[in-house]
Amino acid sequence: MADVFDVIVVGGGIVGCAVVWEMTSHGYKCLLLEKNEDLVSEASSGNSGMLHTGFDAATDSLELQCIRHTFPRMFDVMKGFGLPYKQIGATMVAWTPEQAAEIPVIAEKSRIAGISSCVEVSLSELYSREPGLSKHAQGALWIPGETVVDPWLTAISLAHDARRKGAMIKTDTLVQSVCKTQSGNQLITSRGQFTGSVVINCGGLYGDVVDKLAGLQHFSIAPKKGQYAVYPQKMGHLINSSILPIPTSKGKGEIIFKTVYGNVIVGPTFEESDTRRRPVTDSGTIQRLVRLGETCVPGLRGCPIVNTYTGVRPATQTKDYHIHSIPERCWVTVGGIRSTGLSGSLGIADKVRHLVLDHHKLEPSGSKNTKLEKMNIKISPPSHALFDDVMYTVTHPITLAGTCQKLDSHL
Incomplete structure (x- = not known):
């Protein structure tokens, strides 16, 4: 039987x-x-x-509940298994005055969600933390808990x-x-x-x-596609934390971050997908991501990407x-x-x-x-x-x- x-x-x-x-x-x-x-x-x-950390999740959501339970426990798991991780934090950067006006709102939302460590930082502190960023920033929020893993x-x-x-x-x-x-x-x-x-x-x-x-x-x-452009590990010194945009109704937006191994990545996009299978990247979108990376982090200019990839979100x-x-x-x-x-x-x-x-x-x-x-x-x-x-x-x-x-x- x-x-x-x-x-x-x-x-x-x-x-x-x-x-x-x-x-x-x-x-x-x-x-x-x-x-x-x-x-x-x-x-x-x-x-x-x-x-x-869940700093931007809806305060009454099941998503936030699950993230808040996962976050501290995951460190115990990674330490217990001996897995790589780096708690490099994230810096949300506003590039326009309109975006800068959203920073206090997001900070208050994170406080209500119980993520009280998120703090608004001055431009001088921003560039002290992230000297490789473009000098056109209008405001920033520091989110210390954000972590990269394999x-x-x-x-x-x-x-x-x-x-x-x-x-x-x-x-x-x-x-x-x-x-x-x-x-x-x-x-x-x-x-x-x-x-x-x-x-x-x-x-x-x-x-x-x-x-x-x-x-x-x-x-x-209703699957949503995300595309990524990957830079070599030698560019990892250009940023010290994950660089986040001001989020929109679609999500966190296109991030500039480095992996636990030091590769700098720009992405993901948020696009409709007519397939649940992983689609290929398209050159036009990848070039746009490259331009975004070079605009926000000028040191990326002229550096060729070493890989591209896509992900598909199981959105509903x-x-x-x-x-x-x-x-x-x-x-x-x-x-x-x-x-x-x-x-x-x-x-x-x-x-x-x-x-x-x-x-x-x-x-x-x-x-x-x-x-x-x-x-x-x-x-x-x-x-x-x-x-x-x-x-x-x-x-x-x-x-x-x-x-x-x-x-x-x-x-």
Whole structure:
């Protein structure tokens, strides 16, 4: 008779990896199903690698709740696993008087959200902190907590730790249909049938499709594309923090930041996308990003970019997360995690665990093991990494852009 899992997680992006780690660490017998050949292959393979404080999230949002839970805990996780991160902070820069008038409003909003460390700084202090910026700034806000991480290593470490604590992970496994059983759900996949007492849908860009298989419809995905231009690590000295624009109704805007490995990146854009698959970059948009970078950071002028990449956000009809518990269907939906999946991942996982325990009344069948142990990671050029004795394919451009020497020096 086939195994019956306490929990089946559908989707192996950062959120799915965090959820299977959280559930396994608390004693649940878990299975993670990913339709692609490799984990972290879709939305989570095209993010910025920035761990946000939530300073600009809506004060009454589920997103802010999850980010605030994640932020302090993620440092414990990265330290415990021995992963690279740099708390370089962020500087929001106003380039016009109209934008400068927004700085106090944003500072007050962050205070209400509980991020009291955000402070307005004078122009002299701005240029003391960021001498490489254009001298046309009109105002600035300093956000000290903003952090850069390796997003691929973070996600894979969570999944791998779940695996070494007993979780089963199956890739290249597409969920094709869902059949409600007396005690849960049977998932028919491209690689066999699996039964779980509770299914957690972390399908990302295909989250609405997975919901439909269970006869549910909480949201619809309207994908948004983001493009990035990547500069070499030797340009990392030009900025000391992530340089943010004044946000708009669409989001944070196009950022100039450096990765945990020192590459300077400009992006992402916010564009409509007619596909959920990762589209290619277009030269016109990349050139515009290059001009933006050179305008804000003159030292970038004349420096060729070394890479470009795109990401696709699983946006929905609303800006907030869609996390729904349906006990009668033995189902939890986690959807609409637009661009803060990394920043909200551990908070999302914690919320899901409590929903499974409180709403579904499902107790773990095993014992709790929340111990954090350093990862034994060996990088194998050009695109693989060995975690203990398990090989993973590196799917994120930020990780790929760091040299093997650079990666090894951080681990």
